[in-house]
Amino acid sequence: MQLFAKLDSPRTVVLDLVTVLVVIAGVSVLAAVGSSYLQGALVIFSINAILVISYRTITTMGGWSFAHVAIMGVGGYAVAVLSKPPMDIPVAVTFALGGLAAGLVSALLAYPVLRTRQYYFFLSTFAAGEALRQCFIQFRQLTGGTSGIAFIEYPAFVQTGDTLQFLALVLAVFFLLGLFYLMFDASETGMKIRAVGLDETLSQSLGMNPWRLRALSFVLGSVGAGVAGGLLVSYNGIVAPADFSPELMFKIVAACIVGGTRRLYGPILGLTFLTIVEEAFRGVPEYVPFVWGGLVLAATLYVPNGLEGLVDRLRTSLVRRRRHA
Amino acid sequence: MQRKISILAGAAALAAASVSFAQDSVIKVGVVQPQSGECAQWGVPITRGVELWAKEFNEAGGIKDASGNSHQIEVTGYDNACYTAGEELTAFRRAILDDGVEFILQTFTPASRKAIAPLATENKVLTTSYGAGYLSADYPYLIGSVTGSPASYMYLVSYLIEENPDIEKVAIVTADHSFGEAARAFYKAGIAPYTDRVEIVFSDPYDPAMAGDMFSIAGPIASSEPDLIVELGFTPGQQASFVETMQQLGYSGLFASEGWTMNFLTDRLKADYLDGRIYSAYVVDASEQSFSPRVAQFYDAYVETYGQAEWSVFASVAYAAMTTIEAGIQMAEEPTGEAVRAALFAEETVDNPLFGESRWAGSEIYGADTHLLTPLPVYVTDAEGNVTLDGIVDVGAWWQENAQAALTELEAGGQVTAQ
Numbered sequence: 001m002q003l004f005a006k007l008d009s010p011r012t013v014v015l016d017l018v019t020v021l022v023v024i025a026g027v028s029v030l031a032a033v034g035s036s037y038l039q040g041a042l043v044i045f046s047i048n049a050i051l052v053i054s055y056r057t058i059t060t061m062g063g064w065s066f067a068h069v070a071i072m073g074v075g076g077y078a079v080a081v082l083s084k085p086p087m088d089i090p091v092a093v094t095f096a097l098g099g100l101a102a103g104l105v106s107a108l109l110a111y112p113v114l115r116t117r118q119y120y121f122f123l124s125t126f127a128a129g130e131a132l133r134q135c136f137i138q139f140r141q142l143t144g145g146t147s148g149i150a151f152i153e154y155p156a157f158v159q160t161g162d163t164l165q166f167l168a169l170v171l172a173v174f175f176l177l178g179l180f181y182l183m184f185d186a187s188e189t190g191m192k193i194r195a196v197g198l199d200e201t202l203s204q205s206l207g208m209n210p211w212r213l214r215a216l217s218f219v220l221g222s223v224g225a226g227v228a229g230g231l232l233v234s235y236n237g238i239v240a241p242a243d244f245s246p247e248l249m250f251k252i253v254a255a256c257i258v259g260g261t262r263r264l265y266g267p268i269l270g271l272t273f274l275t276i277v278e279e280a281f282r283g284v285p286e287y288v289p290f291v292w293g294g295l296v297l298a299a300t301l302y303v304p305n306g307l308e309g310l311v312d313r314l315r316t317s318l319v320r321r322r323r324h325a
Numbered sequence: 326m327q328r329k330i331s332i333l334a335g336a337a338a339l340a341a342a343s344v345s346f347a348q349d350s351v352i353k354v355g356v357v358q359p360q361s362g363e364c365a366q367w368g369v370p371i372t373r374g375v376e377l378w379a380k381e382f383n384e385a386g387g388i389k390d391a392s393g394n395s396h397q398i399e400v401t402g403y404d405n406a407c408y409t410a411g412e413e414l415t416a417f418r419r420a421i422l423d424d425g426v427e428f429i430l431q432t433f434t435p436a437s438r439k440a441i442a443p444l445a446t447e448n449k450v451l452t453t454s455y456g457a458g459y460l461s462a463d464y465p466y467l468i469g470s471v472t473g474s475p476a477s478y479m480y481l482v483s484y485l486i487e488e489n490p491d492i493e494k495v496a497i498v499t500a501d502h503s504f505g506e507a508a509r510a511f512y513k514a515g516i517a518p519y520t521d522r523v524e525i526v527f528s529d530p531y532d533p534a535m536a537g538d539m540f541s542i543a544g545p546i547a548s549s550e551p552d553l554i555v556e557l558g559f560t561p562g563q564q565a566s567f568v569e570t571m572q573q574l575g576y577s578g579l580f581a582s583e584g585w586t587m588n589f590l591t592d593r594l595k596a597d598y599l600d601g602r603i604y605s606a607y608v609v610d611a612s613e614q615s616f617s618p619r620v621a622q623f624y625d626a627y628v629e630t631y632g633q634a635e636w637s638v639f640a641s642v643a644y645a646a647m648t649t650i651e652a653g654i655q656m657a658e659e660p661t662g663e664a665v666r667a668a669l670f671a672e673e674t675v676d677n678p679l680f681g682e683s684r685w686a687g688s689e690i691y692g693a694d695t696h697l698l699t700p701l702p703v704y705v706t707d708a709e710g711n712v713t714l715d716g717i718v719d720v721g722a723w724w725q726e727n728a729q730a731a732l733t734e735l736e737a738g739g740q741v742t743a744q
Contacts, residue, residue, distance in 0.1 A: 037423035044415070137501055140739075147503040147739065148410065150439035161447060232411075238440040240503065242409035282419065285404035286361035 012263055013186050019265035020178035023049060024171050031167055039163040045275050046170040047232050050177055052255050052267035054224025057181050059261045060190070061217040062197030063121040066249055067109065068225050070129035073136060073244035075102040075226025076233040080149040081142060083234075092155035095173075095230040102226020103219050105132070110215040117200075129249070136241040148240030152233050170231055177224050182264060184220065193217045254292050258299045260306025269307040350396045352388070352660045354379065354650075355420035355429040356643070357403045357413060364407035366560045366586075367639050371455075372402040374643030375430055377626055378651070388651065391658050391668070401426065405437065408504060413437035414444065421448050427662045428650055430643060433458030433474040435740070436503035442467055451653070451662040455608055455646040458507060460691035461742060466666060469687065469696035470649035471680070472720050473608040473642060474583060475507040475557075475740070479515035479731060480701050480718045481581055481606040482555050486519050488716070489553070489579065496527035496551035498542070498567075500558025505530055508557035510738020514731035526551050536563045539570040547574035554580050561586035561637065568603075569593045583607040584638035591710040603706040604715070609679065610704050611641035613712045617679050620645070638712075648678045649697055670695075684721060689728060690735060692743035698724075 027046055031039045055068050075098035081087065082094040089097070113124040136143050143149065158165045184190045196203045196210045204210050233239040251274060259270020274292060281288050303310055356375045358368030379398035382388040387395035401424060403416035413431065420426040421444060429445070429452045431437065438459035445452040446464045456473030472480070486492050497512045499505035509528060516523055526549040531542045536559060546554065554576070559567055568580060568590060581604040590599055609616060611624035623644050628636060652675055654660050656668035669675055673694075674684050680699035687696035701718040724731070735741050 035423060037418055040418045040422065145739070146501055146506045147436045147439075150436070151443075161443075236411055236414050236440060237443060238410050238414070238436065240410040240436045240440075242407070242436075242502070243411035245406075245409065247406065282404075286365065289361065 013182065016182050016185075016264040017179075019263075019268055020175060020182070023178075023268055024175055027167070027171060031164060036163060039167060041275075041279070043163060043167050043170055043235055044232075045271070046167065046174055047228050047235070048252070048255075048271055048275075049268055050170075050174050050224055050228040050231070051252055052259075052271050053174075053178055053181055053264055054221045054228065055252050055256060056221075056261045056264060056267045057184070057224070058218055058221035059256060060185065060194050060197050061214040062200065063114075063117070063125075063214070064253065064256075065113075065218070065221075066122055066126035066246075066253070067106075067113070067129035067132065068221070068252060069244045069246075069249040070132035071102050071106050071109075071222045072225040072229035072232070073132065073239075073241070074105045075099060075229030076239045076244070077136060077143055077149075077229075078102070078226070079230035079233050080152050080239045083152060084149065090156060091153055091234055092157065095155070095227055095234075098230035099223045099227040102229065103223040106219050106222030107215070110218050114211060114214050114218060126246075129246075133241050133244060136244070143241075146241060148238055148243075150238045152237050152239065154234055166235055170235075173227060173231065177227065178264065181220075181224065185264070189213070189216065251292070254296050256306075257296050258306055260308035262305060263308055265311075266306050266308035269311070273307065350394065350660075352396045352398045352428070352654070353424060353426040354398055354400045354647075355403055355416075355424070355426040356400060357405050357416045357420065357429055357431045359407050360402050360404040362407060363560055366562065366637070368402075368404075370635075370637035370640040371430070371643040372400075373627065373631065374623075374640035375647055376400045377623060377630065377640070378644050378647045381623075381626070382651075388654055388660075390654055390660050391656055394659075396654075396660050405432070408432050408434045408437055408502070410434075410436040410440040410503070414440045417441040417444050421445070421450050426450060427660065428453070428665070430454065430646055430650075432504070433469075433507070434502075434504040435459040435507050438467060449662045449666075451650065451666050453646060453650060455642045457687060457691065457696040458504075459742065460687055460693050460695045462693040465693070465695065466662060467695065468649075468666075468669070470646040471608045471677075471697060471699045472701045473646070474504070475511040476696075476720070477583060477606050477608070477701055478508050478511040478555065478557060480720055480723060481583075481604065481703060482512050482515035482553075483518065483723065483727070484606070484703050484716065484718050485553060485579065485581055485604060486516065486523055492523060492552045492579070494524050494526040494549070494551045494553075496546050496549055496554045497525060498527070498546060498554060498556045498558075499530050500533045500536075501530035502533060502558060505558045506738070507740055510735055510740045512555050512557075513738060514734040517730040517734045518727045520730075531558075533558060536560075539563070539566050543567060543570040543574055547571060547576055551576075552578045554578065556580065556582040561589050565589035565593045572598055578602075579604060581605065584610065584642070585706070585712075586637050587612075587706065587710055587712065588634055588636065590706075596708050596710050599706045599710055600708040601705055604703060605638065605712070606701050606703040606718070607638060608642045608645045608699070609702055610638045610712050611644070612636060612638070613702075613704055613714050615714055616702050619679060645679055645699075649675060652677055686721070686724070688743060689732060690741055690743060 078098040078101035079094040082089045083091045116124045193213045200210045255270035256267045260266030356372045358371045359365045379400045387397045405416050406412040433454045433456040435458045442464040446466045453470040457469035499509045584605045584607040611620040614621040653665035653669040657664040683699045685694040686698045688694045703715045704712045705715040
């Protein structure tokens with residue numbers, strides 16, 4: 001806590017920590033009382049929660065990457081390839097290796113894409129993501145081509161088909177990664193990255209190395225995506241290129257726009273909201289893209305800082321009322 | 326006396342309750358298909374086909390099982406985006422774990438079938454497709470109801486080569502997708518017995534995202550100067566655009582695909598260009614009235630409900646696929662996935678309501694005889710843009726004669742999963 005107090009506002013850090021714990025508690029309670037389907041949906045939600053908090057780490061450096069889901073695919077494919085013959089590495093170990101593989105690939109991508117800014121960065125990461133997806137398709141001997149790799153197993157310590165046990169694993173990973181991103185965000189390096197995100201030129205004039213800081217943020221965020229990809233393919237039992245599509249990328253970006261990215265709880269709020277919308281409209285799936293698009297537009301126009309901005313406004317008005325009282 | 330009356334009343338109430346139970350019992354059927362986006366051009370008519378199949382029984386008081394009990398059929402559509410494996414699995418989780426569905430019609434896309442195989446088998450949900458795609462002895466609840474995708478591609482291209490001795494060059498146009506990959510392998514398997522006289526001049530897959538720029542796809546195909554183009558992966562609208570582009574590039578050969586939505590073609594092209602050149606073979610096309618009176622009635626019902634402009638061959642494909650499940654329900658003591666599966670596989674053949682006696686097969690490709698081989702009608706378009714019956718392939722006989730050559734190509738294309 002001393003480190004947090006020194007480097008960031010203790011209140012916001014605590015709020016982020018509370019968010020991580022609330023997500024874990026909320027998901028656990030729902031899973032305990034919910035149906036098998038709900039438990040499965042919560043696994044996917046929790047994996048997506050890892051994805052959005054790792055994505056948020058990238059956005060702190062001032063760029064919105066569109067390669068995040070493809071990099072998630074790198075982690076997924078690493079788990080599939082390494083856990084199957086002839087490698088036969090234990091699945092639990094491959095989760096970590098998947099994260100490392102995603103980090104490595106993102107480090108290679110960082111060199112060209114981080115030379116761009118604003119919409120050029122968006123376009124270059126989109127192109128990089130598509131290139132990665134093409135690699136999943138074209139390197140058939142390794143990746144299984146468009147059909148992918150099927151029948152990937154759960155880790156040995158999780159009983160096959162036991163969704164609750166798998167959910168516990170995902171929540172444990174979410175907690176560890178959440179804590180890591182939280183501490184990183186609150187550290188001196190994390191603050192410097194946010195400073196670069198706010199004003200790169202000014203940060204450089206203060207002696208910071210923006211490229212290095214941005215690359216670090218890009219790589220660390222990608223490691224989380226790789227781990228999330230590994231968990232997803234193990235849970236689904238299959239990895240295929242189509243699962244790392246621009247549609248999922250749009251969902252992650254939408255969660256960050258609707259929820260906000262200033263704090264860790266923003267994208268989680270956004271993801272929760274979008275997941276509820278998706279479930280509410282499951283009988284009429286053709287309306288989901290329309291509703292999501294509308295929400296993103298509404299958030300951009302009326303709630304520029306997303307739901308977290310709304311929470312902040314509510315909190316401020318409550319404090320003011322108390323003072324007046 | 327009073328006690329006797331109350332016992333009688335109780336028995337009557339129980340009987341009434343059981344009768345009411347028998348009548349009110351509902352069979353839940355799921356259709357996992359694209360319900361939104363461009364791929365809904367396939368998914369929506371497929372879902373409608375199953376809904377009309379159910380309506381046919383529901384209006385007649387329900388479908389009767391072997392015990393004589395009638396059951397209403399409730400059909401629910403689930404979205405799988407555009408045949409992506411992860412979304413397929415999510416849809417199956419919803420259907421099975423949340424809605425308690427007992428029977429599901431899904432895509433033949435191998436990746437999607439593999440994704441749901443453990444879940445469907447674990448929950449004993451009988452999961453069929455308008456073809457096979459992927460089957461396995463490890464997953465006995467995955468079946469193929471009819472001769473459709475992707476095997477029909479093999480039979481269709483072979484039929485055309487047999488019937489048109491002038492064909493020397495074939496172009497295979499498929500999407501870079503799991504179902505496109507399967508189609509490519511099966512088209513090649515259909516050409517394999519004729520390699521002494523037929524050459525594959527084009528087989529590069531295209532990126533579906535690039536299908537908006539049809540000239541970039543069609544240009545290299547036209548340059549290879551084929552006599553026959555076999556296609557799989559374009560949506561109905563893109564198919565028409567592709568044929569139109571090939572016409573503009575001077576192509577004058579034959580086209581073949583699983584099916585064509587004629588409204589799109591006749592809107593864009595003159596009848597004389599289409600006359601005798603557009604072939605298809607996909608389970609059954611109900612718009613052609615002579616093959617079976619029952620599918621002809623289905624076509625009329627579809628047109629009456631949705632209008633002629635909404636007609637798509639994919640509706641009749643789904644309808645036909647459900648007739649095997651229908652036969653199973655009628656043979657089973659109760660309409661559960663387990664009982665219907667047992668009834669269907671009690672014999673080596675099934676008397677399909679549309680196609681007659683058909684044999685279970687598939688072990689050489691999939692390691693399991695869980696694909697019902699029904700005869701395959703082949704259709705061609707006439708000068709008025711109508712679909713007419715050109716011939717019927719005896720798929721069992723074809724396979725016996727050509728299995729060796731076909732299996733080599735299927736193996737190379739990664740479609741053989743038999744151990």
